[in-house]
Amino acid sequence: MWKYLTIAYLVGKKQGNKTYYYLTESARVDGKPRIVSQRYLGSAEEVTAVIEGRSAGDPKHSRHLGFGDVAATWSVIEQLGISGIVDDVVGARRSDASASLGTYISLAVLNRVVAPTSKLGFGPWAERTVLDRLCPVKAKALDHRRFWDAMDQITPAHMKDIEERVTGAIIERFGVDLSGLVLDMTNFATYIDSGNTKAPIAQRGHAKQKRVDLRLVGLGLIVSTDGGIPLLSHTYPGNRADVSQFPIMVRDLVERFAKVAGNRDDLTMVYDAGQDSTSNQSLIQESPLHFVGSLPPAHHRDLLEIPKSDYATVDQDRFPGVTAYETKTTALGGEYRVILCHSVKFFDKQRRSFTQTLAKAEVQLTNIQARLERSKTKKSKEALLSEIDEVLSPRWVKRVMTAVVVGDTPPELRLSFSTDEEALLVLEEEIFGKRILFTDRDDWSTSQVISAYRSQHYVESDFKQMKDTKVVSFSPMFHWSEQKIRVHVLYCTLALTVSRLMVRQAALAGVDLSVRELLRELSEIQETVLLYPGERGRPRVKRMLTEMGDTQQNLYEIFNLDRYAPKR
Secondary structure, three states, X not given: OOOOOEEEEEEEEEEOOEEEEEEEEEEEEOOEXXXXXXXXXXXXXXXXXXXXXXXXXXXXXXXXXXOHHHHHHHHXXXXXXXXXXXXXXXXXXXXXXXXXXHHHHHHHHHHHHXXXXXXXXXXXXXXXXXXXXXOOOOHHHHOHHXXXXXXXXXXXXXXXXXXXXXXXXXXXXXXXXXXXXXXXXXXXXXXXXXXXXXXXXXXXXXXXXXXXXXXXXXXXXXXXXXXXXXXXEEEEEOOOOHHHHHHHHHHHHHHHHHHHOOOOOOOEEXXXXXXXXXXXXXXXXXOOOEEEEEEOHHHOHHHHOOOHXXXXXXXXXXXXXXXXXXXXXXXXXXXXXXXXXXXHHHHHHHHHHHHHHHHHHHHHHHHHHHHHHOOOOOOOHHHHHHHHHHHOOOOOHHXXXXXXXXXXXXXXXXEEEEEOHHHHHHHHHHOOOEEEEEEOOOXXXXXXXXXXXXXXXXXXXXXXXXXXXXXXOOOOOOOOOHHHXXXXXXXXXXXXXXXXXXXXXXXXXXXXXXXXXXXXXXXXXXXXXXXXXXXXXXXXXXXXXXXXXXXXXXXXXXXXHHHOOOOO
16 A cells, blocks of 8 residues: 655745744655645745734735545545555566656546546646645656556556456455345447557447447446445457356456455345356356346246236335246356346336337338338338338337338328337236346345346446446546556546545545545535735745535544644
């Protein structure tokens, strides 16, 4: 863990017949003694006036610096020991580097949490905060070129080792419960030129942000159900299917936990039907992991035909409107306990969504119908049928909507369509509101299995947080080589880890806030710098924190911000 111990003392500097005093702080930085802070106090008369409580006059200027959010984030970065971990893994810094690699990674994590910006904008941002007091590095070290020069040292093997050690620190220093683990994957759009060959990890694929025009980078996360803390990440090319990355992540997880948490038999992995395959399920069965997953309803029509009158209420207090039916079924190469769930809330959501889908299809078919009646088409019948088939392609639409084309030549073509209300009722009864869960946790109650599956919201929330452009954001990312992209993903994931630990730490102390709400409250704790006129034009400086409300005072104590606050 990277630390420094500061020693404060007075230094008098004589100029002419007068002595001027400075409050100087020195510390060992990277093993060498350095002056990290020097503040002008004034002449002997001015210092005496302050000590005796006499007025120092009106300040000439003032500045406001970001304090609360920066200091609280830095406190968690220090608790995790990110700087020391990185330096220990990567080794001695380059001779021409202005700071250690661990320091650079820690600074990048801090910026990603508080105010994501490019490395070019990092220096100007840092000048508006108290960062110079928290991390005593020279101003030139914050230059974006120095940052990326240092990053050249880090390799994918280093990144994996760093994340593994950070996971160990999460377990050891924060006591995060590991029994529940959730896996999911997403991708992020990049702005890398199509002709760039230096970033094969960025590929076009199924864009979850709907940016089909951009190259994508995939990211898989395994997070704890205790606070949504990332415990393992996996970066992969954006054109690869999520299901193909599942075995890589599971093997890495088993290997990592054997090192940092010992051989445990109480770990339960939660994942959705997108990860289902016979080979993936065999891998889970062979591992020490338990699991809770889901099966595609379309593959188990026999279960869907079970009448809802056979379902039983699960837990009206915890899961209002949820009923379930339990049985066994054969799936993915084995026989498993299955819980068929029906949720009134999920039913209403699916019905609303499908109603909108049908309305959209109806509008499109109406437009085609009007075009044909005006004989405004040159399409052949085959081309027209293909266009209509595309309109009816969304899931379930063909079950309730039919379209008929008559005529042979373009001027003769006519379209008629209709919606089968009875078929819609059958669809709603058969599918809407239902999920098929399967698990090897035969010792768990039905409500425990449902609760575990619903814990997927933790990782979904984490991905949503990384797509927030204001705080803890994956964007902006201005990199065009694979190595730089992987470094970017590393410190973005670490930033997510730090922010989730901050939220968890506050919640355990009774302050329940989202990441954005927490950082907003902390950001309102600012440091005011008052500049007083001094002799011979030298300003005298006085620092103090702004007034705090009750929530901010609680957070000040939770994150022990007093150790970072200005001292009078």
